[in-house]
Amino acid sequence: LALAHSTAFSDELMERLALRADSMVPGSWFVSLTRPLPRAAARGWDLVEARRRTVSWGAATVFLHRRQEASAVPRCTRLLEDTYESQVWFNCSSCCLIGSAGICAPCAAICHADCPGVEFAAHSHFFCDCTGCKG
Numbered sequence: 001l002a003l004a005h006s007t008a009f010s011d012e013l014m015e016r017l018a019l020r021a022d023s024m025v026p027g028s029w030f031v032s033l034t035r036p037l038p039r040a041a042a043r044g045w046d047l048v049e050a051r052r053r054t055v056s057w058g059a060a061t062v063f064l065h066r067r068q069e070a071s072a073v074p075r076c077t078r079l080l081e082d083t084y085e086s087q088v089w090f091n092c093s094s095c096c097l098i099g100s101a102g103i104c105a106p107c108a109a110i111c112h113a114d115c116p117g118v119e120f121a122a123h124s125h126f127f128c129d130c131t132g133c134k135g
Contacts, residue, residue, distance in 0.1 A: 007034040007060060014038050021045070021065075030065040036120060037065050041109030044068045047088040050123045061120065076111075077104040078128040089126045093117030097129055104128040 002024065004017055018037045021030050022044075030037060030045065033055070040047050045065040053062050077087055090108040091098045094117035102121045103112055111132035112118050 001028065002030045004030070004032040006032045007057075009035060011038075018043060021067075024067050026067050026069045028067040030067070032063045032065070033060045036063040039109050039113060040065055041106045042113060043109075044070075047105045050088045050120060063120075076107050076128055076130060077126075078130070084125040084127050086123070086125050088123045089121050089128070090118050091121045093119070101129045102126065103130045107132070 002017075002021060006014060006017070009017070014035055015038055017032075018039070021037060024030065036047060036050065037043065037045055044067060046068055047063060048066050049064045050061055052059050077085060088105050089102045090105070090112075091102045092108070092112045092115050094115035095112065097103055103118075104126070107128055107130040108118050111130050
């Protein structure tokens with residue numbers, strides 16, 4: 001288990017943490033506050049839950065990541081099942097997927113990996129709007 005109180009961490013520090021987390025064994029947990037692991041799905045992490053919580057300084061999003069088995073391949077949730085499922089999802093302002101339009105975690109990591117506008121949106125019932133679907 002790794003815990004990162006990462007509210008004020010820089011992008012560079014988050015990337016360094018992600019590199020260290022890459023060596024964690026399958027089944028391990030990585031918990032972070034306010035900022036998820038960068039490119040988590042592409043690195044072999046499932047974003048299991050993201051919830052807003054009240055902490056001593058105010059509200060923060062708690063991200064629960066779990067290390068995938070080595071054979072697990074992230075897939076677009078729209079390709080897996082054609083329903084609204086409870087999941088973590090992201091907006092991509094670079095691709096005009098904002099507001100209620102967005103992308104699932106695998107698509108954020110794979111199809112939109114080079115988009116500078118990918119940001120956590122919510123954890124709710126959601127249908128992936130990615131049209132690239134390499135994920």
